[in-house]
Amino acid sequence: MSRTADEDPTPGAASQTPGDPATADETPRGISRRGLLGLFGAGAAGVAVGGGAGAAIASSAAASSGVDSTRVYPFAGEHQAGIVTPAQDRLHFAAFDMASGATRDDLISLLQDWSAAAARMTRGAEIGDTGAVGGSEFAPPEDTGEALDLPAAGLTITIGFGPTLFTDASGIDRFGIASAKPAELEPLPRFAGDALEPGATGGDLCIQACADDPQVAVHAVRNLSRIAFGRASLRWSQLGFGRTSSTSTSQVTARNLFGFKDGTANLKAEETQAIDDGVWVQAGDGSAWLTGGSYLVVRRVRMIIETWDRSQLGEQERVIGRSKGAGAPLSGGTEFTPIDLAATGAAGQPLIDKGAHVRLAHPDVNGGIRLLRRGYNYVDGNDQLGRLNAGLFFMSYQRSPQQFITVQKNLARDNLNEYIKHVGSALFAIPPGASEGGWVGETLFA
Amino acid sequence: MSTFSPFLRRPVVGATLAGVLALALAGCVPNSPAAQGGSTLSVNIKDDTCAVSAAQATAGSVTFSLTNSGTDVNEFEILASDKLRIVGEKENVTPGQTVDYTAQLEPGTYYTACKFQLIGAPVGLAEFTVTGEALKLSADRQALADQAVSDYVAYIKSQAGELLPLTQQLTDAYVAGDDETARALFAKARVPYERIEPTAEAFGDLDPEIDYREVDAVAEGLDWTGFHRIEKDLWQPAAGALNSDGTSATLDWAPSTPEQRAEFAAKLNENVKELYDLVSAPDFTVSLGDISNGSIGLLDEVAKGKITGEEDWWSHTDLSDFAANVQGAEVAFGNVERLANTSDTGKKLTGTIHTRFDELNALLAKYGSLETGFVSYDTVDDAQRAELSDAVNALSEPLSQLTSVVLAQ
Numbered sequence: 001m002s003r004t005a006d007e008d009p010t011p012g013a014a015s016q017t018p019g020d021p022a023t024a025d026e027t028p029r030g031i032s033r034r035g036l037l038g039l040f041g042a043g044a045a046g047v048a049v050g051g052g053a054g055a056a057i058a059s060s061a062a063a064s065s066g067v068d069s070t071r072v073y074p075f076a077g078e079h080q081a082g083i084v085t086p087a088q089d090r091l092h093f094a095a096f097d098m099a100s101g102a103t104r105d106d107l108i109s110l111l112q113d114w115s116a117a118a119a120r121m122t123r124g125a126e127i128g129d130t131g132a133v134g135g136s137e138f139a140p141p142e143d144t145g146e147a148l149d150l151p152a153a154g155l156t157i158t159i160g161f162g163p164t165l166f167t168d169a170s171g172i173d174r175f176g177i178a179s180a181k182p183a184e185l186e187p188l189p190r191f192a193g194d195a196l197e198p199g200a201t202g203g204d205l206c207i208q209a210c211a212d213d214p215q216v217a218v219h220a221v222r223n224l225s226r227i228a229f230g231r232a233s234l235r236w237s238q239l240g241f242g243r244t245s246s247t248s249t250s251q252v253t254a255r256n257l258f259g260f261k262d263g264t265a266n267l268k269a270e271e272t273q274a275i276d277d278g279v280w281v282q283a284g285d286g287s288a289w290l291t292g293g294s295y296l297v298v299r300r301v302r303m304i305i306e307t308w309d310r311s312q313l314g315e316q317e318r319v320i321g322r323s324k325g326a327g328a329p330l331s332g333g334t335e336f337t338p339i340d341l342a343a344t345g346a347a348g349q350p351l352i353d354k355g356a357h358v359r360l361a362h363p364d365v366n367g368g369i370r371l372l373r374r375g376y377n378y379v380d381g382n383d384q385l386g387r388l389n390a391g392l393f394f395m396s397y398q399r400s401p402q403q404f405i406t407v408q409k410n411l412a413r414d415n416l417n418e419y420i421k422h423v424g425s426a427l428f429a430i431p432p433g434a435s436e437g438g439w440v441g442e443t444l445f446a
Numbered sequence: 447m448s449t450f451s452p453f454l455r456r457p458v459v460g461a462t463l464a465g466v467l468a469l470a471l472a473g474c475v476p477n478s479p480a481a482q483g484g485s486t487l488s489v490n491i492k493d494d495t496c497a498v499s500a501a502q503a504t505a506g507s508v509t510f511s512l513t514n515s516g517t518d519v520n521e522f523e524i525l526a527s528d529k530l531r532i533v534g535e536k537e538n539v540t541p542g543q544t545v546d547y548t549a550q551l552e553p554g555t556y557y558t559a560c561k562f563q564l565i566g567a568p569v570g571l572a573e574f575t576v577t578g579e580a581l582k583l584s585a586d587r588q589a590l591a592d593q594a595v596s597d598y599v600a601y602i603k604s605q606a607g608e609l610l611p612l613t614q615q616l617t618d619a620y621v622a623g624d625d626e627t628a629r630a631l632f633a634k635a636r637v638p639y640e641r642i643e644p645t646a647e648a649f650g651d652l653d654p655e656i657d658y659r660e661v662d663a664v665a666e667g668l669d670w671t672g673f674h675r676i677e678k679d680l681w682q683p684a685a686g687a688l689n690s691d692g693t694s695a696t697l698d699w700a701p702s703t704p705e706q707r708a709e710f711a712a713k714l715n716e717n718v719k720e721l722y723d724l725v726s727a728p729d730f731t732v733s734l735g736d737i738s739n740g741s742i743g744l745l746d747e748v749a750k751g752k753i754t755g756e757e758d759w760w761s762h763t764d765l766s767d768f769a770a771n772v773q774g775a776e777v778a779f780g781n782v783e784r785l786a787n788t789s790d791t792g793k794k795l796t797g798t799i800h801t802r803f804d805e806l807n808a809l810l811a812k813y814g815s816l817e818t819g820f821v822s823y824d825t826v827d828d829a830q831r832a833e834l835s836d837a838v839n840a841l842s843e844p845l846s847q848l849t850s851v852v853l854a855q
Binding site for chain 1: 735802805832833835836839840841842843844846847849850853854
């Protein structure tokens with residue numbers, strides 16, 4: 001059935017240019033096979049479709065949904081997808097722990113199985129040999145099926161390794177990889193304002209699934225969790241919506257739940273030199289197996305939004321350091337005008353408050369450090385006090401965890417701290433991308 | 447003949463296995479004598495003993511010459527090493543009767559036992575060792591299927607038979623107001639029921655009357671009876687305690703009067719007798735798929751009710767039910783294992799399932815055993831419950847493939 005078409009890369013897909021991550025990871029292929037099947041039927045699916053037809057389908061899908069849901073990002077590549085890929089609208093993030101008693105072979109087979117399934121799902125295909133409905137009537141379907149008829153929706157699946165994968169809490173090297181543990185892959189230090197909950201902290205492994213359709217992202221994590229049963233199990237997970245960061249100049253700046261534009265000054269995929277300098281682990285950085293990879297920091301930042309919502313507009317803008325409407329720095333100009341930290345008002349007061357978030361997070365006060373942020377909003381129902389359990393699921397990719405640590409330490413006196421608390425935290429090493437037909441993590445076990 | 451389908455939750459296989467379903471299990475069907483083995487042993491059956499003339503035999507055909515020198519009808523059973531799964535039985539040996547029963551036995555450890563009046567716990571349980579060469583596996587899938595079905599039906603009957611006196615003992619203490627004794631018997635009485643739970647669930651009204659939790663009975667507008675009604679009288683809620691759905695524990699509930707206790711006791715004994723009669727009917731059978739699906743279903747029971755602690759809300763004896771469900775699942779798996787092993791895919795699968803059963807059983811053993819009792823489930827914290835849940839998930843995934851492999855032609 002639909003598998004055949006899936007094996008053929010869509011003609012016209014960008015060839016990957018080594019050393020140019022923006023090109024390699026970002027260029028959409030334009031067609032999903034599920035979308036194709038829906039329009040043409042299985043008969044046409046095996047036939048190579050010209051770029052023109054693909055574009056037509058893509059545009060009709062885009063017109064109906066508001067986003068180009070037919071985007072397909074290849075799973076294989078120099079770097080894993082889902083990092084400099086233009087941030088999709090939805091997130092399902094999951095942290096896993098390896099099963100007690102799991103072996104090195106279990107870990108390797110899990111990464112192989114995850115990679116194989118991820119390669120299929122990111123193409124918009126069902127997982128397994130028989131998919132959701134092609135198998136025995138007497139066996140559970142291999143694929144859970146809720147993504148049938150949905151396009152790939154720009155799905156990316158990014159896999160990472162936590163510090164405890166290398167040595168567990170008791171210092172035990174369960175999988176024979178302790179000697180390959182990057183020196184920088186240590187649990188993050190305690191920061192001012194941390195109120196971490198074990199239910200949203202740490203993990204041996206992580207999966208970041210991003211897509212423009214929440215059901216596609218959830219389908220990915222659900223099926224990968226199922227594949228893991230007996231080898232690894234979910235430790236905690238997070239759904240996110242409304243990307244709060246733009247990672248490409250092609251995207252408008254989105255807003256977080258405080259109502260402010262977030263990520264105006266973020267690293268963008270198009271800044272290839274800055275990305276190489278700040279996001280990708282380079283040869284000679286320490287752990288050769290991680291070259292081309294990155295480090296992912298995740299922080300669940302609970303917002304006390306009820307308090308925030310009753311603070312005055314002027315106070316809100318002072319706390320952030322930007323105008324709420326246009327996102328322009330309070331030092332003047334428009335959204336993308338560089339922030340002038342030295343600017344003062346008529347009374348000599350700094351226009352960007354001493355404790356403004358944009359000041360304390362600014363590269364100029366952090367030794368030039370920039371992070372590639374990829375956060376999402378979250379609302380997980382409400383707490384027992386009737387307050388929305390809402391906030392920012394912060395994610396940042398960087399060449400070294402030290403970049404995040406430096407900035408976060410500088411945020412100790414952030415005006416914003418009155419309205420937020422960090423309740424979850426984790427750090428993961430993100431291996432380089434899988435080779436075609438290979439698997440994520442292969443370089444670690446080579 | 448009428449055919450009960452004991453596992454309604456997955457009523458999948460009836461049509462494809464008409465041949466199996468047509469097999470009426472009127473007592474035990476003796477196996478045909480084989481070339482191997484050939485030893486004959488005598489068994490002297492009395493009401494309270496079950497003496498086999500030797501504790502070992504050579505693999506192959508083993509004939510047991512059974513003599514009932516007791517006062518009432520009896521039964522001879524050969525159990526697998528788990529002392530649960532029946533690999534052969536001869537029922538209805540009447541007083542004064544001598545009858546030959548021949549079983550085909552593979553090398554391994556077994557247990558022999560008798561069952562006075564065909565109910566209750568096995569009597570005279572004794573280890574029985576079979577040595578020698580493994581039998582040549584029958585290439586006849588139908589023969590393997592027939593054997594699996596007849597053994598599993600015998601097992602259901604034996605468990606229903608064990609349930610009767612245990613329930614009686616529990617309710618006797620309950621009616622007498624001897625709550626301490628009743629509390630000690632509660633979890634134990636439920637074990638045979640939990641081992642064959644999907645069977646009872648197939649009989650429409652029976653499971654709700656025997657095993658419904660209060661919140662479910664209320665939701666369906668049923669009169670709340672059965673084990674859990676008794677449980678709440680034995681472990682009476684403290685002031686301010688809540689039901690599992692968050693309602694007040696005393697909402698439409700008050701401790702039973704002695705008269706009500708007598709009523710609930712009589713009703714439960716009546717229900718479990720009805721269950722025993724239904725599964726003992728000559729035309730009661732199951733399909734092959736029912737057996738493997740029953741194994742999966744029992745694990746689903748664990749995942750749904752026991753792991754959360756909702757099943758035994760007042761007594762916190764959930765781990766006993768949990769372990770009994772797992773035992774039941776393992777027996778059902780054991781019944782169809784040889785059939786699954788007729789393909790390479792099947793062999794690989796049963797190997798994984800064995801490993802995962804072992805891992806789950808090892809984890810459960812940290813909390814006690816059915817013989818010595820388990821810790822109260824309210825002392826098992828969330829992290830420990832998650833660990834148990836992981837082990838159940840790890841087993842359930844390969845187990846969910848069992849039916850397709852067993853039914854593969």
